[in-house]
Amino acid sequence: MEVLSLLADGFATSLTPLNIMIVILGVTAGLFIGAMPGLGSVNGVALVLPLTFIVPPTSAIILLAAIYYGAMYGGAVSSILLGIPGASTAVATTFDGRPMALQGKAGLALIAAAVASFVGGTISVILFTIFAAPLAELALKFGPAEEFALVLLAFTTFVGLGGDDTLKTIVMICLGLVLSTVGLDMISGQPRLIFGDIPGFYSGISFLVLAIGVYGVGEVLYTIETSRISPAVSTARLRMRDLIDGIREMNKMWKTMSFGSVLGFFVGMLPAAGATPASLMSYGLARTFSKKPETFGKGNIEGVAAPETANNAASTGSLLPMLTLGIPGSPTTALLLGGMVMWGLMPGPMLFIEQQDFVWGLISSLYTANLAAVLINIALIPLFVWALRMPFSVLCSMVLVLCILGGFAPSQKLHDVWLIAGFGVAGYLLRKADYPLAPLVLALVLGPLMEKSFRQALISAQGDVTFFISRPLSATFLALAAIFFALPLIKMLRRRIAKRHAPAE
Amino acid sequence: MLTTFTRRGAIALVASAAIAAGSPALAEDWKPMKPVEMVIMAGQGGGADRLARLFQTIIQKEKLAQMPFLPVNKGGGSGAEALRYLKDKQGDAHVIMATLNSYYTTPIQTEIGVDIEEFTPLARMAVDVFALWVNVDSGIETIEQYAEAVKAAGGSWRMGGTGTGQEDSLVTALLEREFGISHTYVPMAGGGEVATALVGGHVDATVNNPSEAMSFWQAGRVRPIALLTAERLDSMPGVPTFAELGHDLEYYMQRSFVAPGGLTEAQQAYYVNLLQKLHESEEWQTYARDQALLTDFLTGDELQAYFLSEREKHRDILKGLDTPS
Numbered sequence: 100m101e102v103l104s105l106l107a108d109g110f111a112t113s114l115t116p117l118n119i120m121i122v123i124l125g126v127t128a129g130l131f132i133g134a135m136p137g138l139g140s141v142n143g144v145a146l147v148l149p150l151t152f153i154v155p156p157t158s159a160i161i162l163l164a165a166i167y168y169g170a171m172y173g174g175a176v177s178s179i180l181l182g183i184p185g186a187s188t189a190v191a192t193t194f195d196g197r198p199m200a201l202q203g204k205a206g207l208a209l210i211a212a213a214v215a216s217f218v219g220g221t222i223s224v225i226l227f228t229i230f231a232a233p234l235a236e237l238a239l240k241f242g243p244a245e246e247f248a249l250v251l252l253a254f255t256t257f258v259g260l261g262g263d264d265t266l267k268t269i270v271m272i273c274l275g276l277v278l279s280t281v282g283l284d285m286i287s288g289q290p291r292l293i294f295g296d297i298p299g300f301y302s303g304i305s306f307l308v309l310a311i312g313v314y315g316v317g318e319v320l321y322t323i324e325t326s327r328i329s330p331a332v333s334t335a336r337l338r339m340r341d342l343i344d345g346i347r348e349m350n351k352m353w354k355t356m357s358f359g360s361v362l363g364f365f366v367g368m369l370p371a372a373g374a375t376p377a378s379l380m381s382y383g384l385a386r387t388f389s390k391k392p393e394t395f396g397k398g399n400i401e402g403v404a405a406p407e408t409a410n411n412a413a414s415t416g417s418l419l420p421m422l423t424l425g426i427p428g429s430p431t432t433a434l435l436l437g438g439m440v441m442w443g444l445m446p447g448p449m450l451f452i453e454q455q456d457f458v459w460g461l462i463s464s465l466y467t468a469n470l471a472a473v474l475i476n477i478a479l480i481p482l483f484v485w486a487l488r489m490p491f492s493v494l495c496s497m498v499l500v501l502c503i504l505g506g507f508a509p510s511q512k513l514h515d516v517w518l519i520a521g522f523g524v525a526g527y528l529l530r531k532a533d534y535p536l537a538p539l540v541l542a543l544v545l546g547p548l549m550e551k552s553f554r555q556a557l558i559s560a561q562g563d564v565t566f567f568i569s570r571p572l573s574a575t576f577l578a579l580a581a582i583f584f585a586l587p588l589i590k591m592l593r594r595r596i597a598k599r600h601a602p603a604e
Numbered sequence: 605m606l607t608t609f610t611r612r613g614a615i616a617l618v619a620s621a622a623i624a625a626g627s628p629a630l631a632e633d634w635k636p637m638k639p640v641e642m643v644i645m646a647g648q649g650g651g652a653d654r655l656a657r658l659f660q661t662i663i664q665k666e667k668l669a670q671m672p673f674l675p676v677n678k679g680g681g682s683g684a685e686a687l688r689y690l691k692d693k694q695g696d697a698h699v700i701m702a703t704l705n706s707y708y709t710t711p712i713q714t715e716i717g718v719d720i721e722e723f724t725p726l727a728r729m730a731v732d733v734f735a736l737w738v739n740v741d742s743g744i745e746t747i748e749q750y751a752e753a754v755k756a757a758g759g760s761w762r763m764g765g766t767g768t769g770q771e772d773s774l775v776t777a778l779l780e781r782e783f784g785i786s787h788t789y790v791p792m793a794g795g796g797e798v799a800t801a802l803v804g805g806h807v808d809a810t811v812n813n814p815s816e817a818m819s820f821w822q823a824g825r826v827r828p829i830a831l832l833t834a835e836r837l838d839s840m841p842g843v844p845t846f847a848e849l850g851h852d853l854e855y856y857m858q859r860s861f862v863a864p865g866g867l868t869e870a871q872q873a874y875y876v877n878l879l880q881k882l883h884e885s886e887e888w889q890t891y892a893r894d895q896a897l898l899t900d901f902l903t904g905d906e907l908q909a910y911f912l913s914e915r916e917k918h919r920d921i922l923k924g925l926d927t928p929s
Contacts, residue, residue: 242806243790283682285767286791290714301685302678424800425819445894447819551793559762559790559807 106228109459112157113467121158122165122464126471129169130479133186134176135501144434156442157457161464163435164418168220168468171374171414172476175212175407176483179205181498183315187306187544188374188410191382193314194537195395195402202398205487209480210345211403215356217473218349219408222360223367223415224465231451231462234368235423241369243555244567248576249369250549253376254541255583256383267534275542278304279550286554299514306544308506308515312522313529313536315502319495320527342477352404355385359408367413368420374413375544381409387586415465422446422458634870636671636698643676643690643701645683651732651795651813653677655859656702659729662887668878673700682710682770687718695866700726700875703860705771708915712922713769720911722865724872727879728902728910730892732857734775735843736829737810737817739802747830747849750809754785757808763787764798764807772798774921775811775832775855781924782851802826813857814840815895832856839896858914859897860907876903 112118128147144163154162174189179196192212199208226234241249254272281292282303293300349356359381366377385405386395395402414431421432425447439446444454451458487494506519526536560566568574642660646652656675663669678686683706693699701723711718738744744753754761765772768791780786790807792798795816801807802817803825810817814837820826831837831845832855846853861879863872882888883901892899902910 239800239804242801242804285793287768298685298688420800424803425796445819448823448825449819555790555792558788561760561788 102228105455105459106463108456109461109463110466112456112460113161113464117154118158118161118460118464119467121154121162122468122471123475125162125165126169126172126468126475129166129171130173130176130472130476132166133170133173134483135173135505144431144438156439156444157460159438159442160435160457160461161468163438164461164464165468165471167414167431167435168411168465168472169475171220171411172213172216172472174410175216175403176209179208179212179403180483180487181315181501182318183498183502184310184540187310188378188413189406190310190375190537190540190544191378191406191410192403194382194406195397195399198396198398199400199403200487204398206341206480206484207345207348207400208403209483210342210477211349211400212407213473213476213480214346214349215352215359215404215407216411216476217469218356219360219363219411220415220465220469220472222357222408223364223412224462224469226361226364227415227419227465228462231419231423234419235448238368238420238424240572242570243552243559244570244573245576246369246552247549247556248567248573248580249366250376250545250552252576252580252583253380253383253545254549255580256380256387268538271529271534271536271538272542275539276546278309278539279543279546285551286558297514299512299518303547304518304543305515306540308518309522309543310540311502311506312519313526313540315498315505316519316523317526317530317536319498319502320523321530322491323495348400349404352401355401355405356408358384359405360412363409363412364416366409367416373417374410377413377416378406378410379541382406383583387583418461418465422450422461423448634697634868634874636669636874638698639672639674640669641676641699642673643678643686643699645686645701645703645706646677646679651815651857652702652704652859655729658888658891659702659882662882662885663878665887666881666885668881668885682706682713682767684710684714684716687711687720688716690723690862690864691718693864694722696864697867697871700861700863703858703862705774705857705914705918707858707860707862708911708918709769709774709922712915712919720862720915721908724863724865724867725907725911726861726863726872726875726903727883728858728860728900728907729879729883729888730859730897730899732813732815732859732895732897733837734771734811734832734855734857735814735817735840736779736832737799737802737812737821737826738808738829739805740825740827741805742808744829745827747846747851750829751783751785754783754787754809759786759788761785761787761809762790762807764790764792764801764810766794766798767791769922771855771857772811774918777921777924778832778853778855779811782846782853799826813896815897818896837896839893856898858910860902860911879903 113122125147144166147162147166170186171188174184174186175192175196178184178189178192179200182193182197182200184190184193196208196212199205277292281300282290283301284291290301362381362384363374363377366380367374382395382402382405385401386392389395389399389401391399417432418435421436423446425436425445436446444450444457489497502519502523503516506515507513529536529539556566557564567577642656644653644656653675660673660675663673678689683704686701687707687710690699690701707720710716711720736747736750738750742753744750763776765776767773768789773789773791776787776789787809790801792801795812798807798810799812799817799820802810802812803820811832814828814831817826817828821828828840828843830849830851831840831843832853833845834847834854836843836845836848861875863875880901880903883899889899891897
């Protein structure tokens with residue numbers, strides 16, 4: 100029970116008045132940062148990093164962790180309310196969150212997201228507390244082959260389940276993969292698809308630019324067209340009863356949520372993967388194992404809960420390799436790592452031995468940050484929902500302004516704003532033609548990772564393809580991927596057979 | 605995604621600069637009238653980035669400047685993006701750039717119309733060193749054993765490193781030339797990923813900077829075979845250099861600052877002076893010692909001469925690289 104006494108010491112650190120105040124401040128700031136499209140946990144952490152020198156290192160990392168957590172909660176807010184994923188981790192939340200908001204159930208969706216985030220965060224912190232050290236060793240076993248297999252699995256959990264037109268889904272994935280190859284090729288160092296020599300394409304097409312374009316601008320264009328017939332302002336209200344209903348509703352989803360948490364934690368822990376594949380896989384699996392898969396994508400509350408548990412769990416998971424191996428599992432943890440180095444703390448295998456106060460102070464603050472985040476989030480939901488009751492013309496223009504700002508601010512290149520405009524028009528047209536947009540965005544997020552690990556694995560195996568199946572972990576993932584790809588086909592066949600039999604009866 | 609957020613952080617710093625605003629004016633002919641952009645030739649999280657951000661915080665903490673310094677990552681095209689940006693900023697004294705060795709190699713390898721001779725050299729803050737690392741499980745302890753093991757593997761010995769054409773691949777090429785061996789070079793996204801790949805057994809060797817592999821060494825997971833330096837390092841006293849083992853192998857990564865061309869002498873002097881103060885700061889010296897960086901400070905014409913001679917050296921190494929191993 101050494102762990103428990105260490106954790107108790109940790110709480111002694113994290114429950115000082117200063118640190119409690121810091122957690123509350125950090126979580127609130129994080130929530131708003133995460134709720135703004137285009138601003139995510141990465142920005143929040145980058146923002147306050149230089150300010151952390153006025154407090155001791157333990158308080159500083161607690162502040163950063165609180166912002167990190169708060170932003171993960173907040174990310175769901177813009178996904179649900181505006182249909183624009185603020186960060187790649189919140190893409191899957193839009194699939195069912197946005198339809199719920201359009202049906203006037205924005206409040207319920209937000210509650211579901213908050214509760215699910217809390218469950219995911221808590222379960223993963225408990226896993227973290229108990230298994231931190233042995234799990235770090237497992238993360239080391241992940242080489243390029245395993246990474247590739249895992250990303251492929253993430254794709255298939257999603258692709259194989261296309262309730263949409265399968266052919267169109269595949270077309271969109273291919274388009275996304277093509278977009279993902281734009282920019283500098285890491286392996287050869289050569290620029291690809293830079294359209295002559297446009298410098299803006301050197302750094303590739305960022306996920307954010309595509310997501311803001313197709314979801315943000317595209318959505319506004321689409322809504323303008325449809326609302327000429329009927330104004331699509333959601334009459335969202337929130338009463339105390341909704342909150343209780345929401346929690347009662349969530350109580351039925353323990354299976355999905357605990358599965359999402361464990362999955363999220365493990366995928367998040369792997370150095371290269373992170374919260375985005377985790378949330379997509381969790382969504383895909385929830386849909387596969389659901390009794391009513393056809394209701395997903397049309398406002399199923401489980402479709403909000405599944406990705407939200409997973410992405411919060413993954414955000415905890417990604418702290419693990421950062422602390423124990425000194426490698427960040429996500430861009431945000433990369434910044435946290437930078438912060439630790441500046442405070443003179445060296446992340447890596449020695450940290451848990453030499454800096455126990457710091458490590459356990461941080462772990463215990465994850466518990467408090469999580470609790471603070473869910474309470475503050477639920478308290479703020481009426482405010483978020485109220486924002487939706489703005490007149491449509493005002494909301495539309497505001498969303499457009501946010502889109503342009505959110506696209507321009509990160510890189511400060513006008514190039515990206517033009518891209519957003521282009522993707523916006525393209526997204527609108529694709530939507531009119533009934534092409535699913537999610538696979539496009541998904542492919543752009545996961546494409547570079549998949550390509551990189553595939554080529555690294557092949558290079559190190561001297562071009563031997565059997566490398567992927569000769570390693571137990573990657574073979575397992577590939578087998579799972581094959582099953583998930585085949586599953587919808589089998590289901591379809593079964594349905595056909597059933598249909599053939601039906602008239603005979 | 606990696607480079608997308610740093611600028612936003614930078615904007616926040618404008619706000620935090622209010623803290624620094626109370627500092628006394630420095631008696632100088634020229635000083636920045638608006639925030640200074642600190643362009644980083646690499647993506648976020650790498651050595652250059654960490655250094656630039658460290659300087660930014662020291663400047664802020666010690667109130668070394670009245671205007672904030674805002675780090676901006678322009679890592680696209682192995683720094684081509686940053687180099688071209690700096691060229692376009694000709695005469696703009698509110699931009700400086702943190703360089704690494706791609707400062708020489710990128711203009712040689714890609715046609716971007718940049719001649720580094722036109723830029724204003726400010727100061728070299730440090731040189732980072734390289735070492736050859738193996739996993740302890742390999743049982744390899746000496747350079748002879750290493751060369752033998754690589755030969756025995758017949759070209760399938762996996763060397764992990766940063767992108768092709770970048771420093772790690774050049775060091776690998778130097779090793780191959782010296783020992784008559786060949787590796788399978790596995791390019792990865794950054795030094796951190798390379799170090800863990802070695803610990804996890806996904807590559808057989810690396811040429812990491814000591815700062816990247818130090819903690820795994822302390823934990824007894826990886827082992828340095830030899831350093832590519834002229835002399836042994838204080839922070840790694842037991843590790844021999846290639847030179848003392850009879851192999852003429854030396855390679856360094858410079859970490860310097862430059863400004864666009866066309867700056868006045870007063871403007872150049874301002875930055876050189878500031879960097880001098882940074883060089884003398886205790887935070888920097890402590891950081892450099894912990895990270896096994898050599899803080900050889902160099903400015904002015906000497907620095908320009910150093911840049912040009914290094915460029916020629918790299919031209920030679922790159923020529924050797926063209927013939928695939």
